[in-house]
Amino acid sequence: MRHSLFGFAILKMSLLRTTMNSTRRHSTSTWILWHSHFTTEGEVEFRSILFVPATKKDDIGNLKTKNIRLYVKRVFISDDFDGELFPRYLSFVKGVVDSNDLPLNVSREILQESRIVRIMRNRLVRKAFDMILGISLSDNKDNYDRFWENFGKNLKLGCIEDHANHKRIAPLLRFVSSQSEEEFISLDEYVENMKPEQKDIYYIAADSLTSARNAPFLEILLQKDYEVLFLIDPMDEVAVTNLKSYKDKNFVDISKEDLDLGDKNEEKEKEVKQEFGQTCDWIKKRLGDKVASVQISNRLSSSPCVLVSGKFGWSANMERLMRAQTLGNPDSLEFMRGRRVFEINPEHQIIRNLHVACKTCPDNPEAERAIDLLYDTALISSGFTPEDPSQLSGKIYEMMGMALSGKWAAPVSEAKHEPVGQISEPYEAEVVEPAKAESQN
DSSP states (O other), rough: OOOHHHHHHHHHHHHHHHHHHHHOOOSHHHHHSEEEEEEEOSSSSSEEEEEESOOOSSSTTTOOOOOOEEEOOOOOOOOEOOHHHGGGTTTTTEEEESSSOOOTTTTTHHHOHHHHHHHHHHHHHHHHHHHHHHHHHHHHHHHHHHHHHHHHHHHHHHHHOGGGGGHHHHGGGGETTTTTTTSEEEEHHHHHOOOOTTOEEEEEHHSSHHHHHHHGHHHHHHHHOEEEEEEEEETHHHHHHHEEEEEEEEEEETBBSSOSSSOOOOHHHHHHHHHHHOOOOOHHHHHGOOOOOEEEOOOOOSSSSEEOOOOSSOHHHHHHHHHTTTTHHHHHHHHHOEEEEEETTTTTTTHHHHHHHHOTTTOOOHHHHHHHHHHHHHHHHHHHHHHHHHHHHHHHHHHHHHHHHTTTTOOOOHHHOOOHHHOOSSOOOOOHHHHHHHHOO
C-alpha cells in the first residue's frame, strides 16, 4: 500500500509540474475540467492520472500532440507515444502513465507490437470514456456544455474511426432537435421522448438551423409531434450514418425515399395512386432524366412537392459537402448522387390544378412551364443546388410576367415616358432683381 501511495504521489507531482510548465506557455488551455486517477491490476499493472482540459488547444487533425507522458518504473521515458496509447479522436486527453511491465529502453516499435501496450490502451480508453461520462452526469450542466463545445467533434470522429466503441460514444453525443429550441439533447433524452407508436430516430442534415427548421420534409412529422434531430455540423451526418442505430432504434433520414411513419392506409393510398397515376406519369415525362420517378408523398401537408434522395445515395446536405471538396471527382459525384424522387402532395391546390391540366390540356405550354418551375423550386426547398440559377430566374420572371399581366397590365401608351431631363415646351425664366425679391419677402 505504501508503495502504491508513493507511486501516485510521484505521478501527481509529475502531472502538476507538467501542467504548471504548460500554463506558462498556454495559460488558457490547461485548466482541468475533470480528472481521474486509478491503478489497474491483473494481467497488466500500471498507474495513471488522466484529465480533460477545460479549453481546446490542439486542432483535431494535429497528430503531433504531447499529451501523455509515459513512465516506466517511475522513470520518464517519452511524451511522443500518444498514438500508441490513445486513438486520434481522444488526443485531447492529457495525463501520465506509469508501468512496471515495460522495459526501460522501450521504443515506438516495441510499443506498436507489444501485447502489454494493447491491453493498456484498451483500459486507458475505457477510463477516458468513464471520465467523460462523469462530466455528462455531473450536476453542473455547464461542464458538459463546455466539453461538447470544445471536443464534440472529437467524439463524432470516434463514431467514424472506432466502431468497437460505438456503445460508449453514442450516449455522449449531443444534437439540437425540433423540440429543443437551440439547446442540445442526448440520444437517451430523444428515446425517452419518443411516442409509443414511433419506431425510429428521425433526423435531417442541413447547412443551418434555419434551413433544417423550414425544410418541407418535417411537415407531417411535426403534425404527429415526432421529434427530429437537426444535424447541422458537417461531421454530424457521417457520424450518425456510421452509428446506424441506438438502443435498437434505427436512424432514419427523413429526406430520403421510402419514409415509413408506421401509419399506412393501403386502401386510401391505392385510391390516390389510381386517381393521380396519369398525372405522375405526365410530370415524369416532362422532367425526363431529372428524376427517377414521380410519386405520391406521405410527408407533406402544406407544400405542393418535394425532391427526395435515393435510399442509398447522398442526401442534399452530403452532396453539397462533397461538391465543396476541392479534390472532388465530378464522375464520382454524379454516381453517388444517385436517384432523385419527385414527390407531390395531392391535397395541394397547385397539384390539383396540374391534375386538371393533365386531363384537359396535357400539351399546354404554360402547364409544362409550371411543371419545370415546380421542380426547380422543389430543388431549392429540398436543399439541392440548381445547376443553372440564371435559367431558373428566367423561368420565375416569365411566370411573374404571365401572372401580373392579367391584373396590372399597363397600356402601351402609359408605358412610354419622356426621357428624363427632356422639356416638352420651352419657357422663359423670370429674372427677379434683389431689391424686388426683398420687398416680396
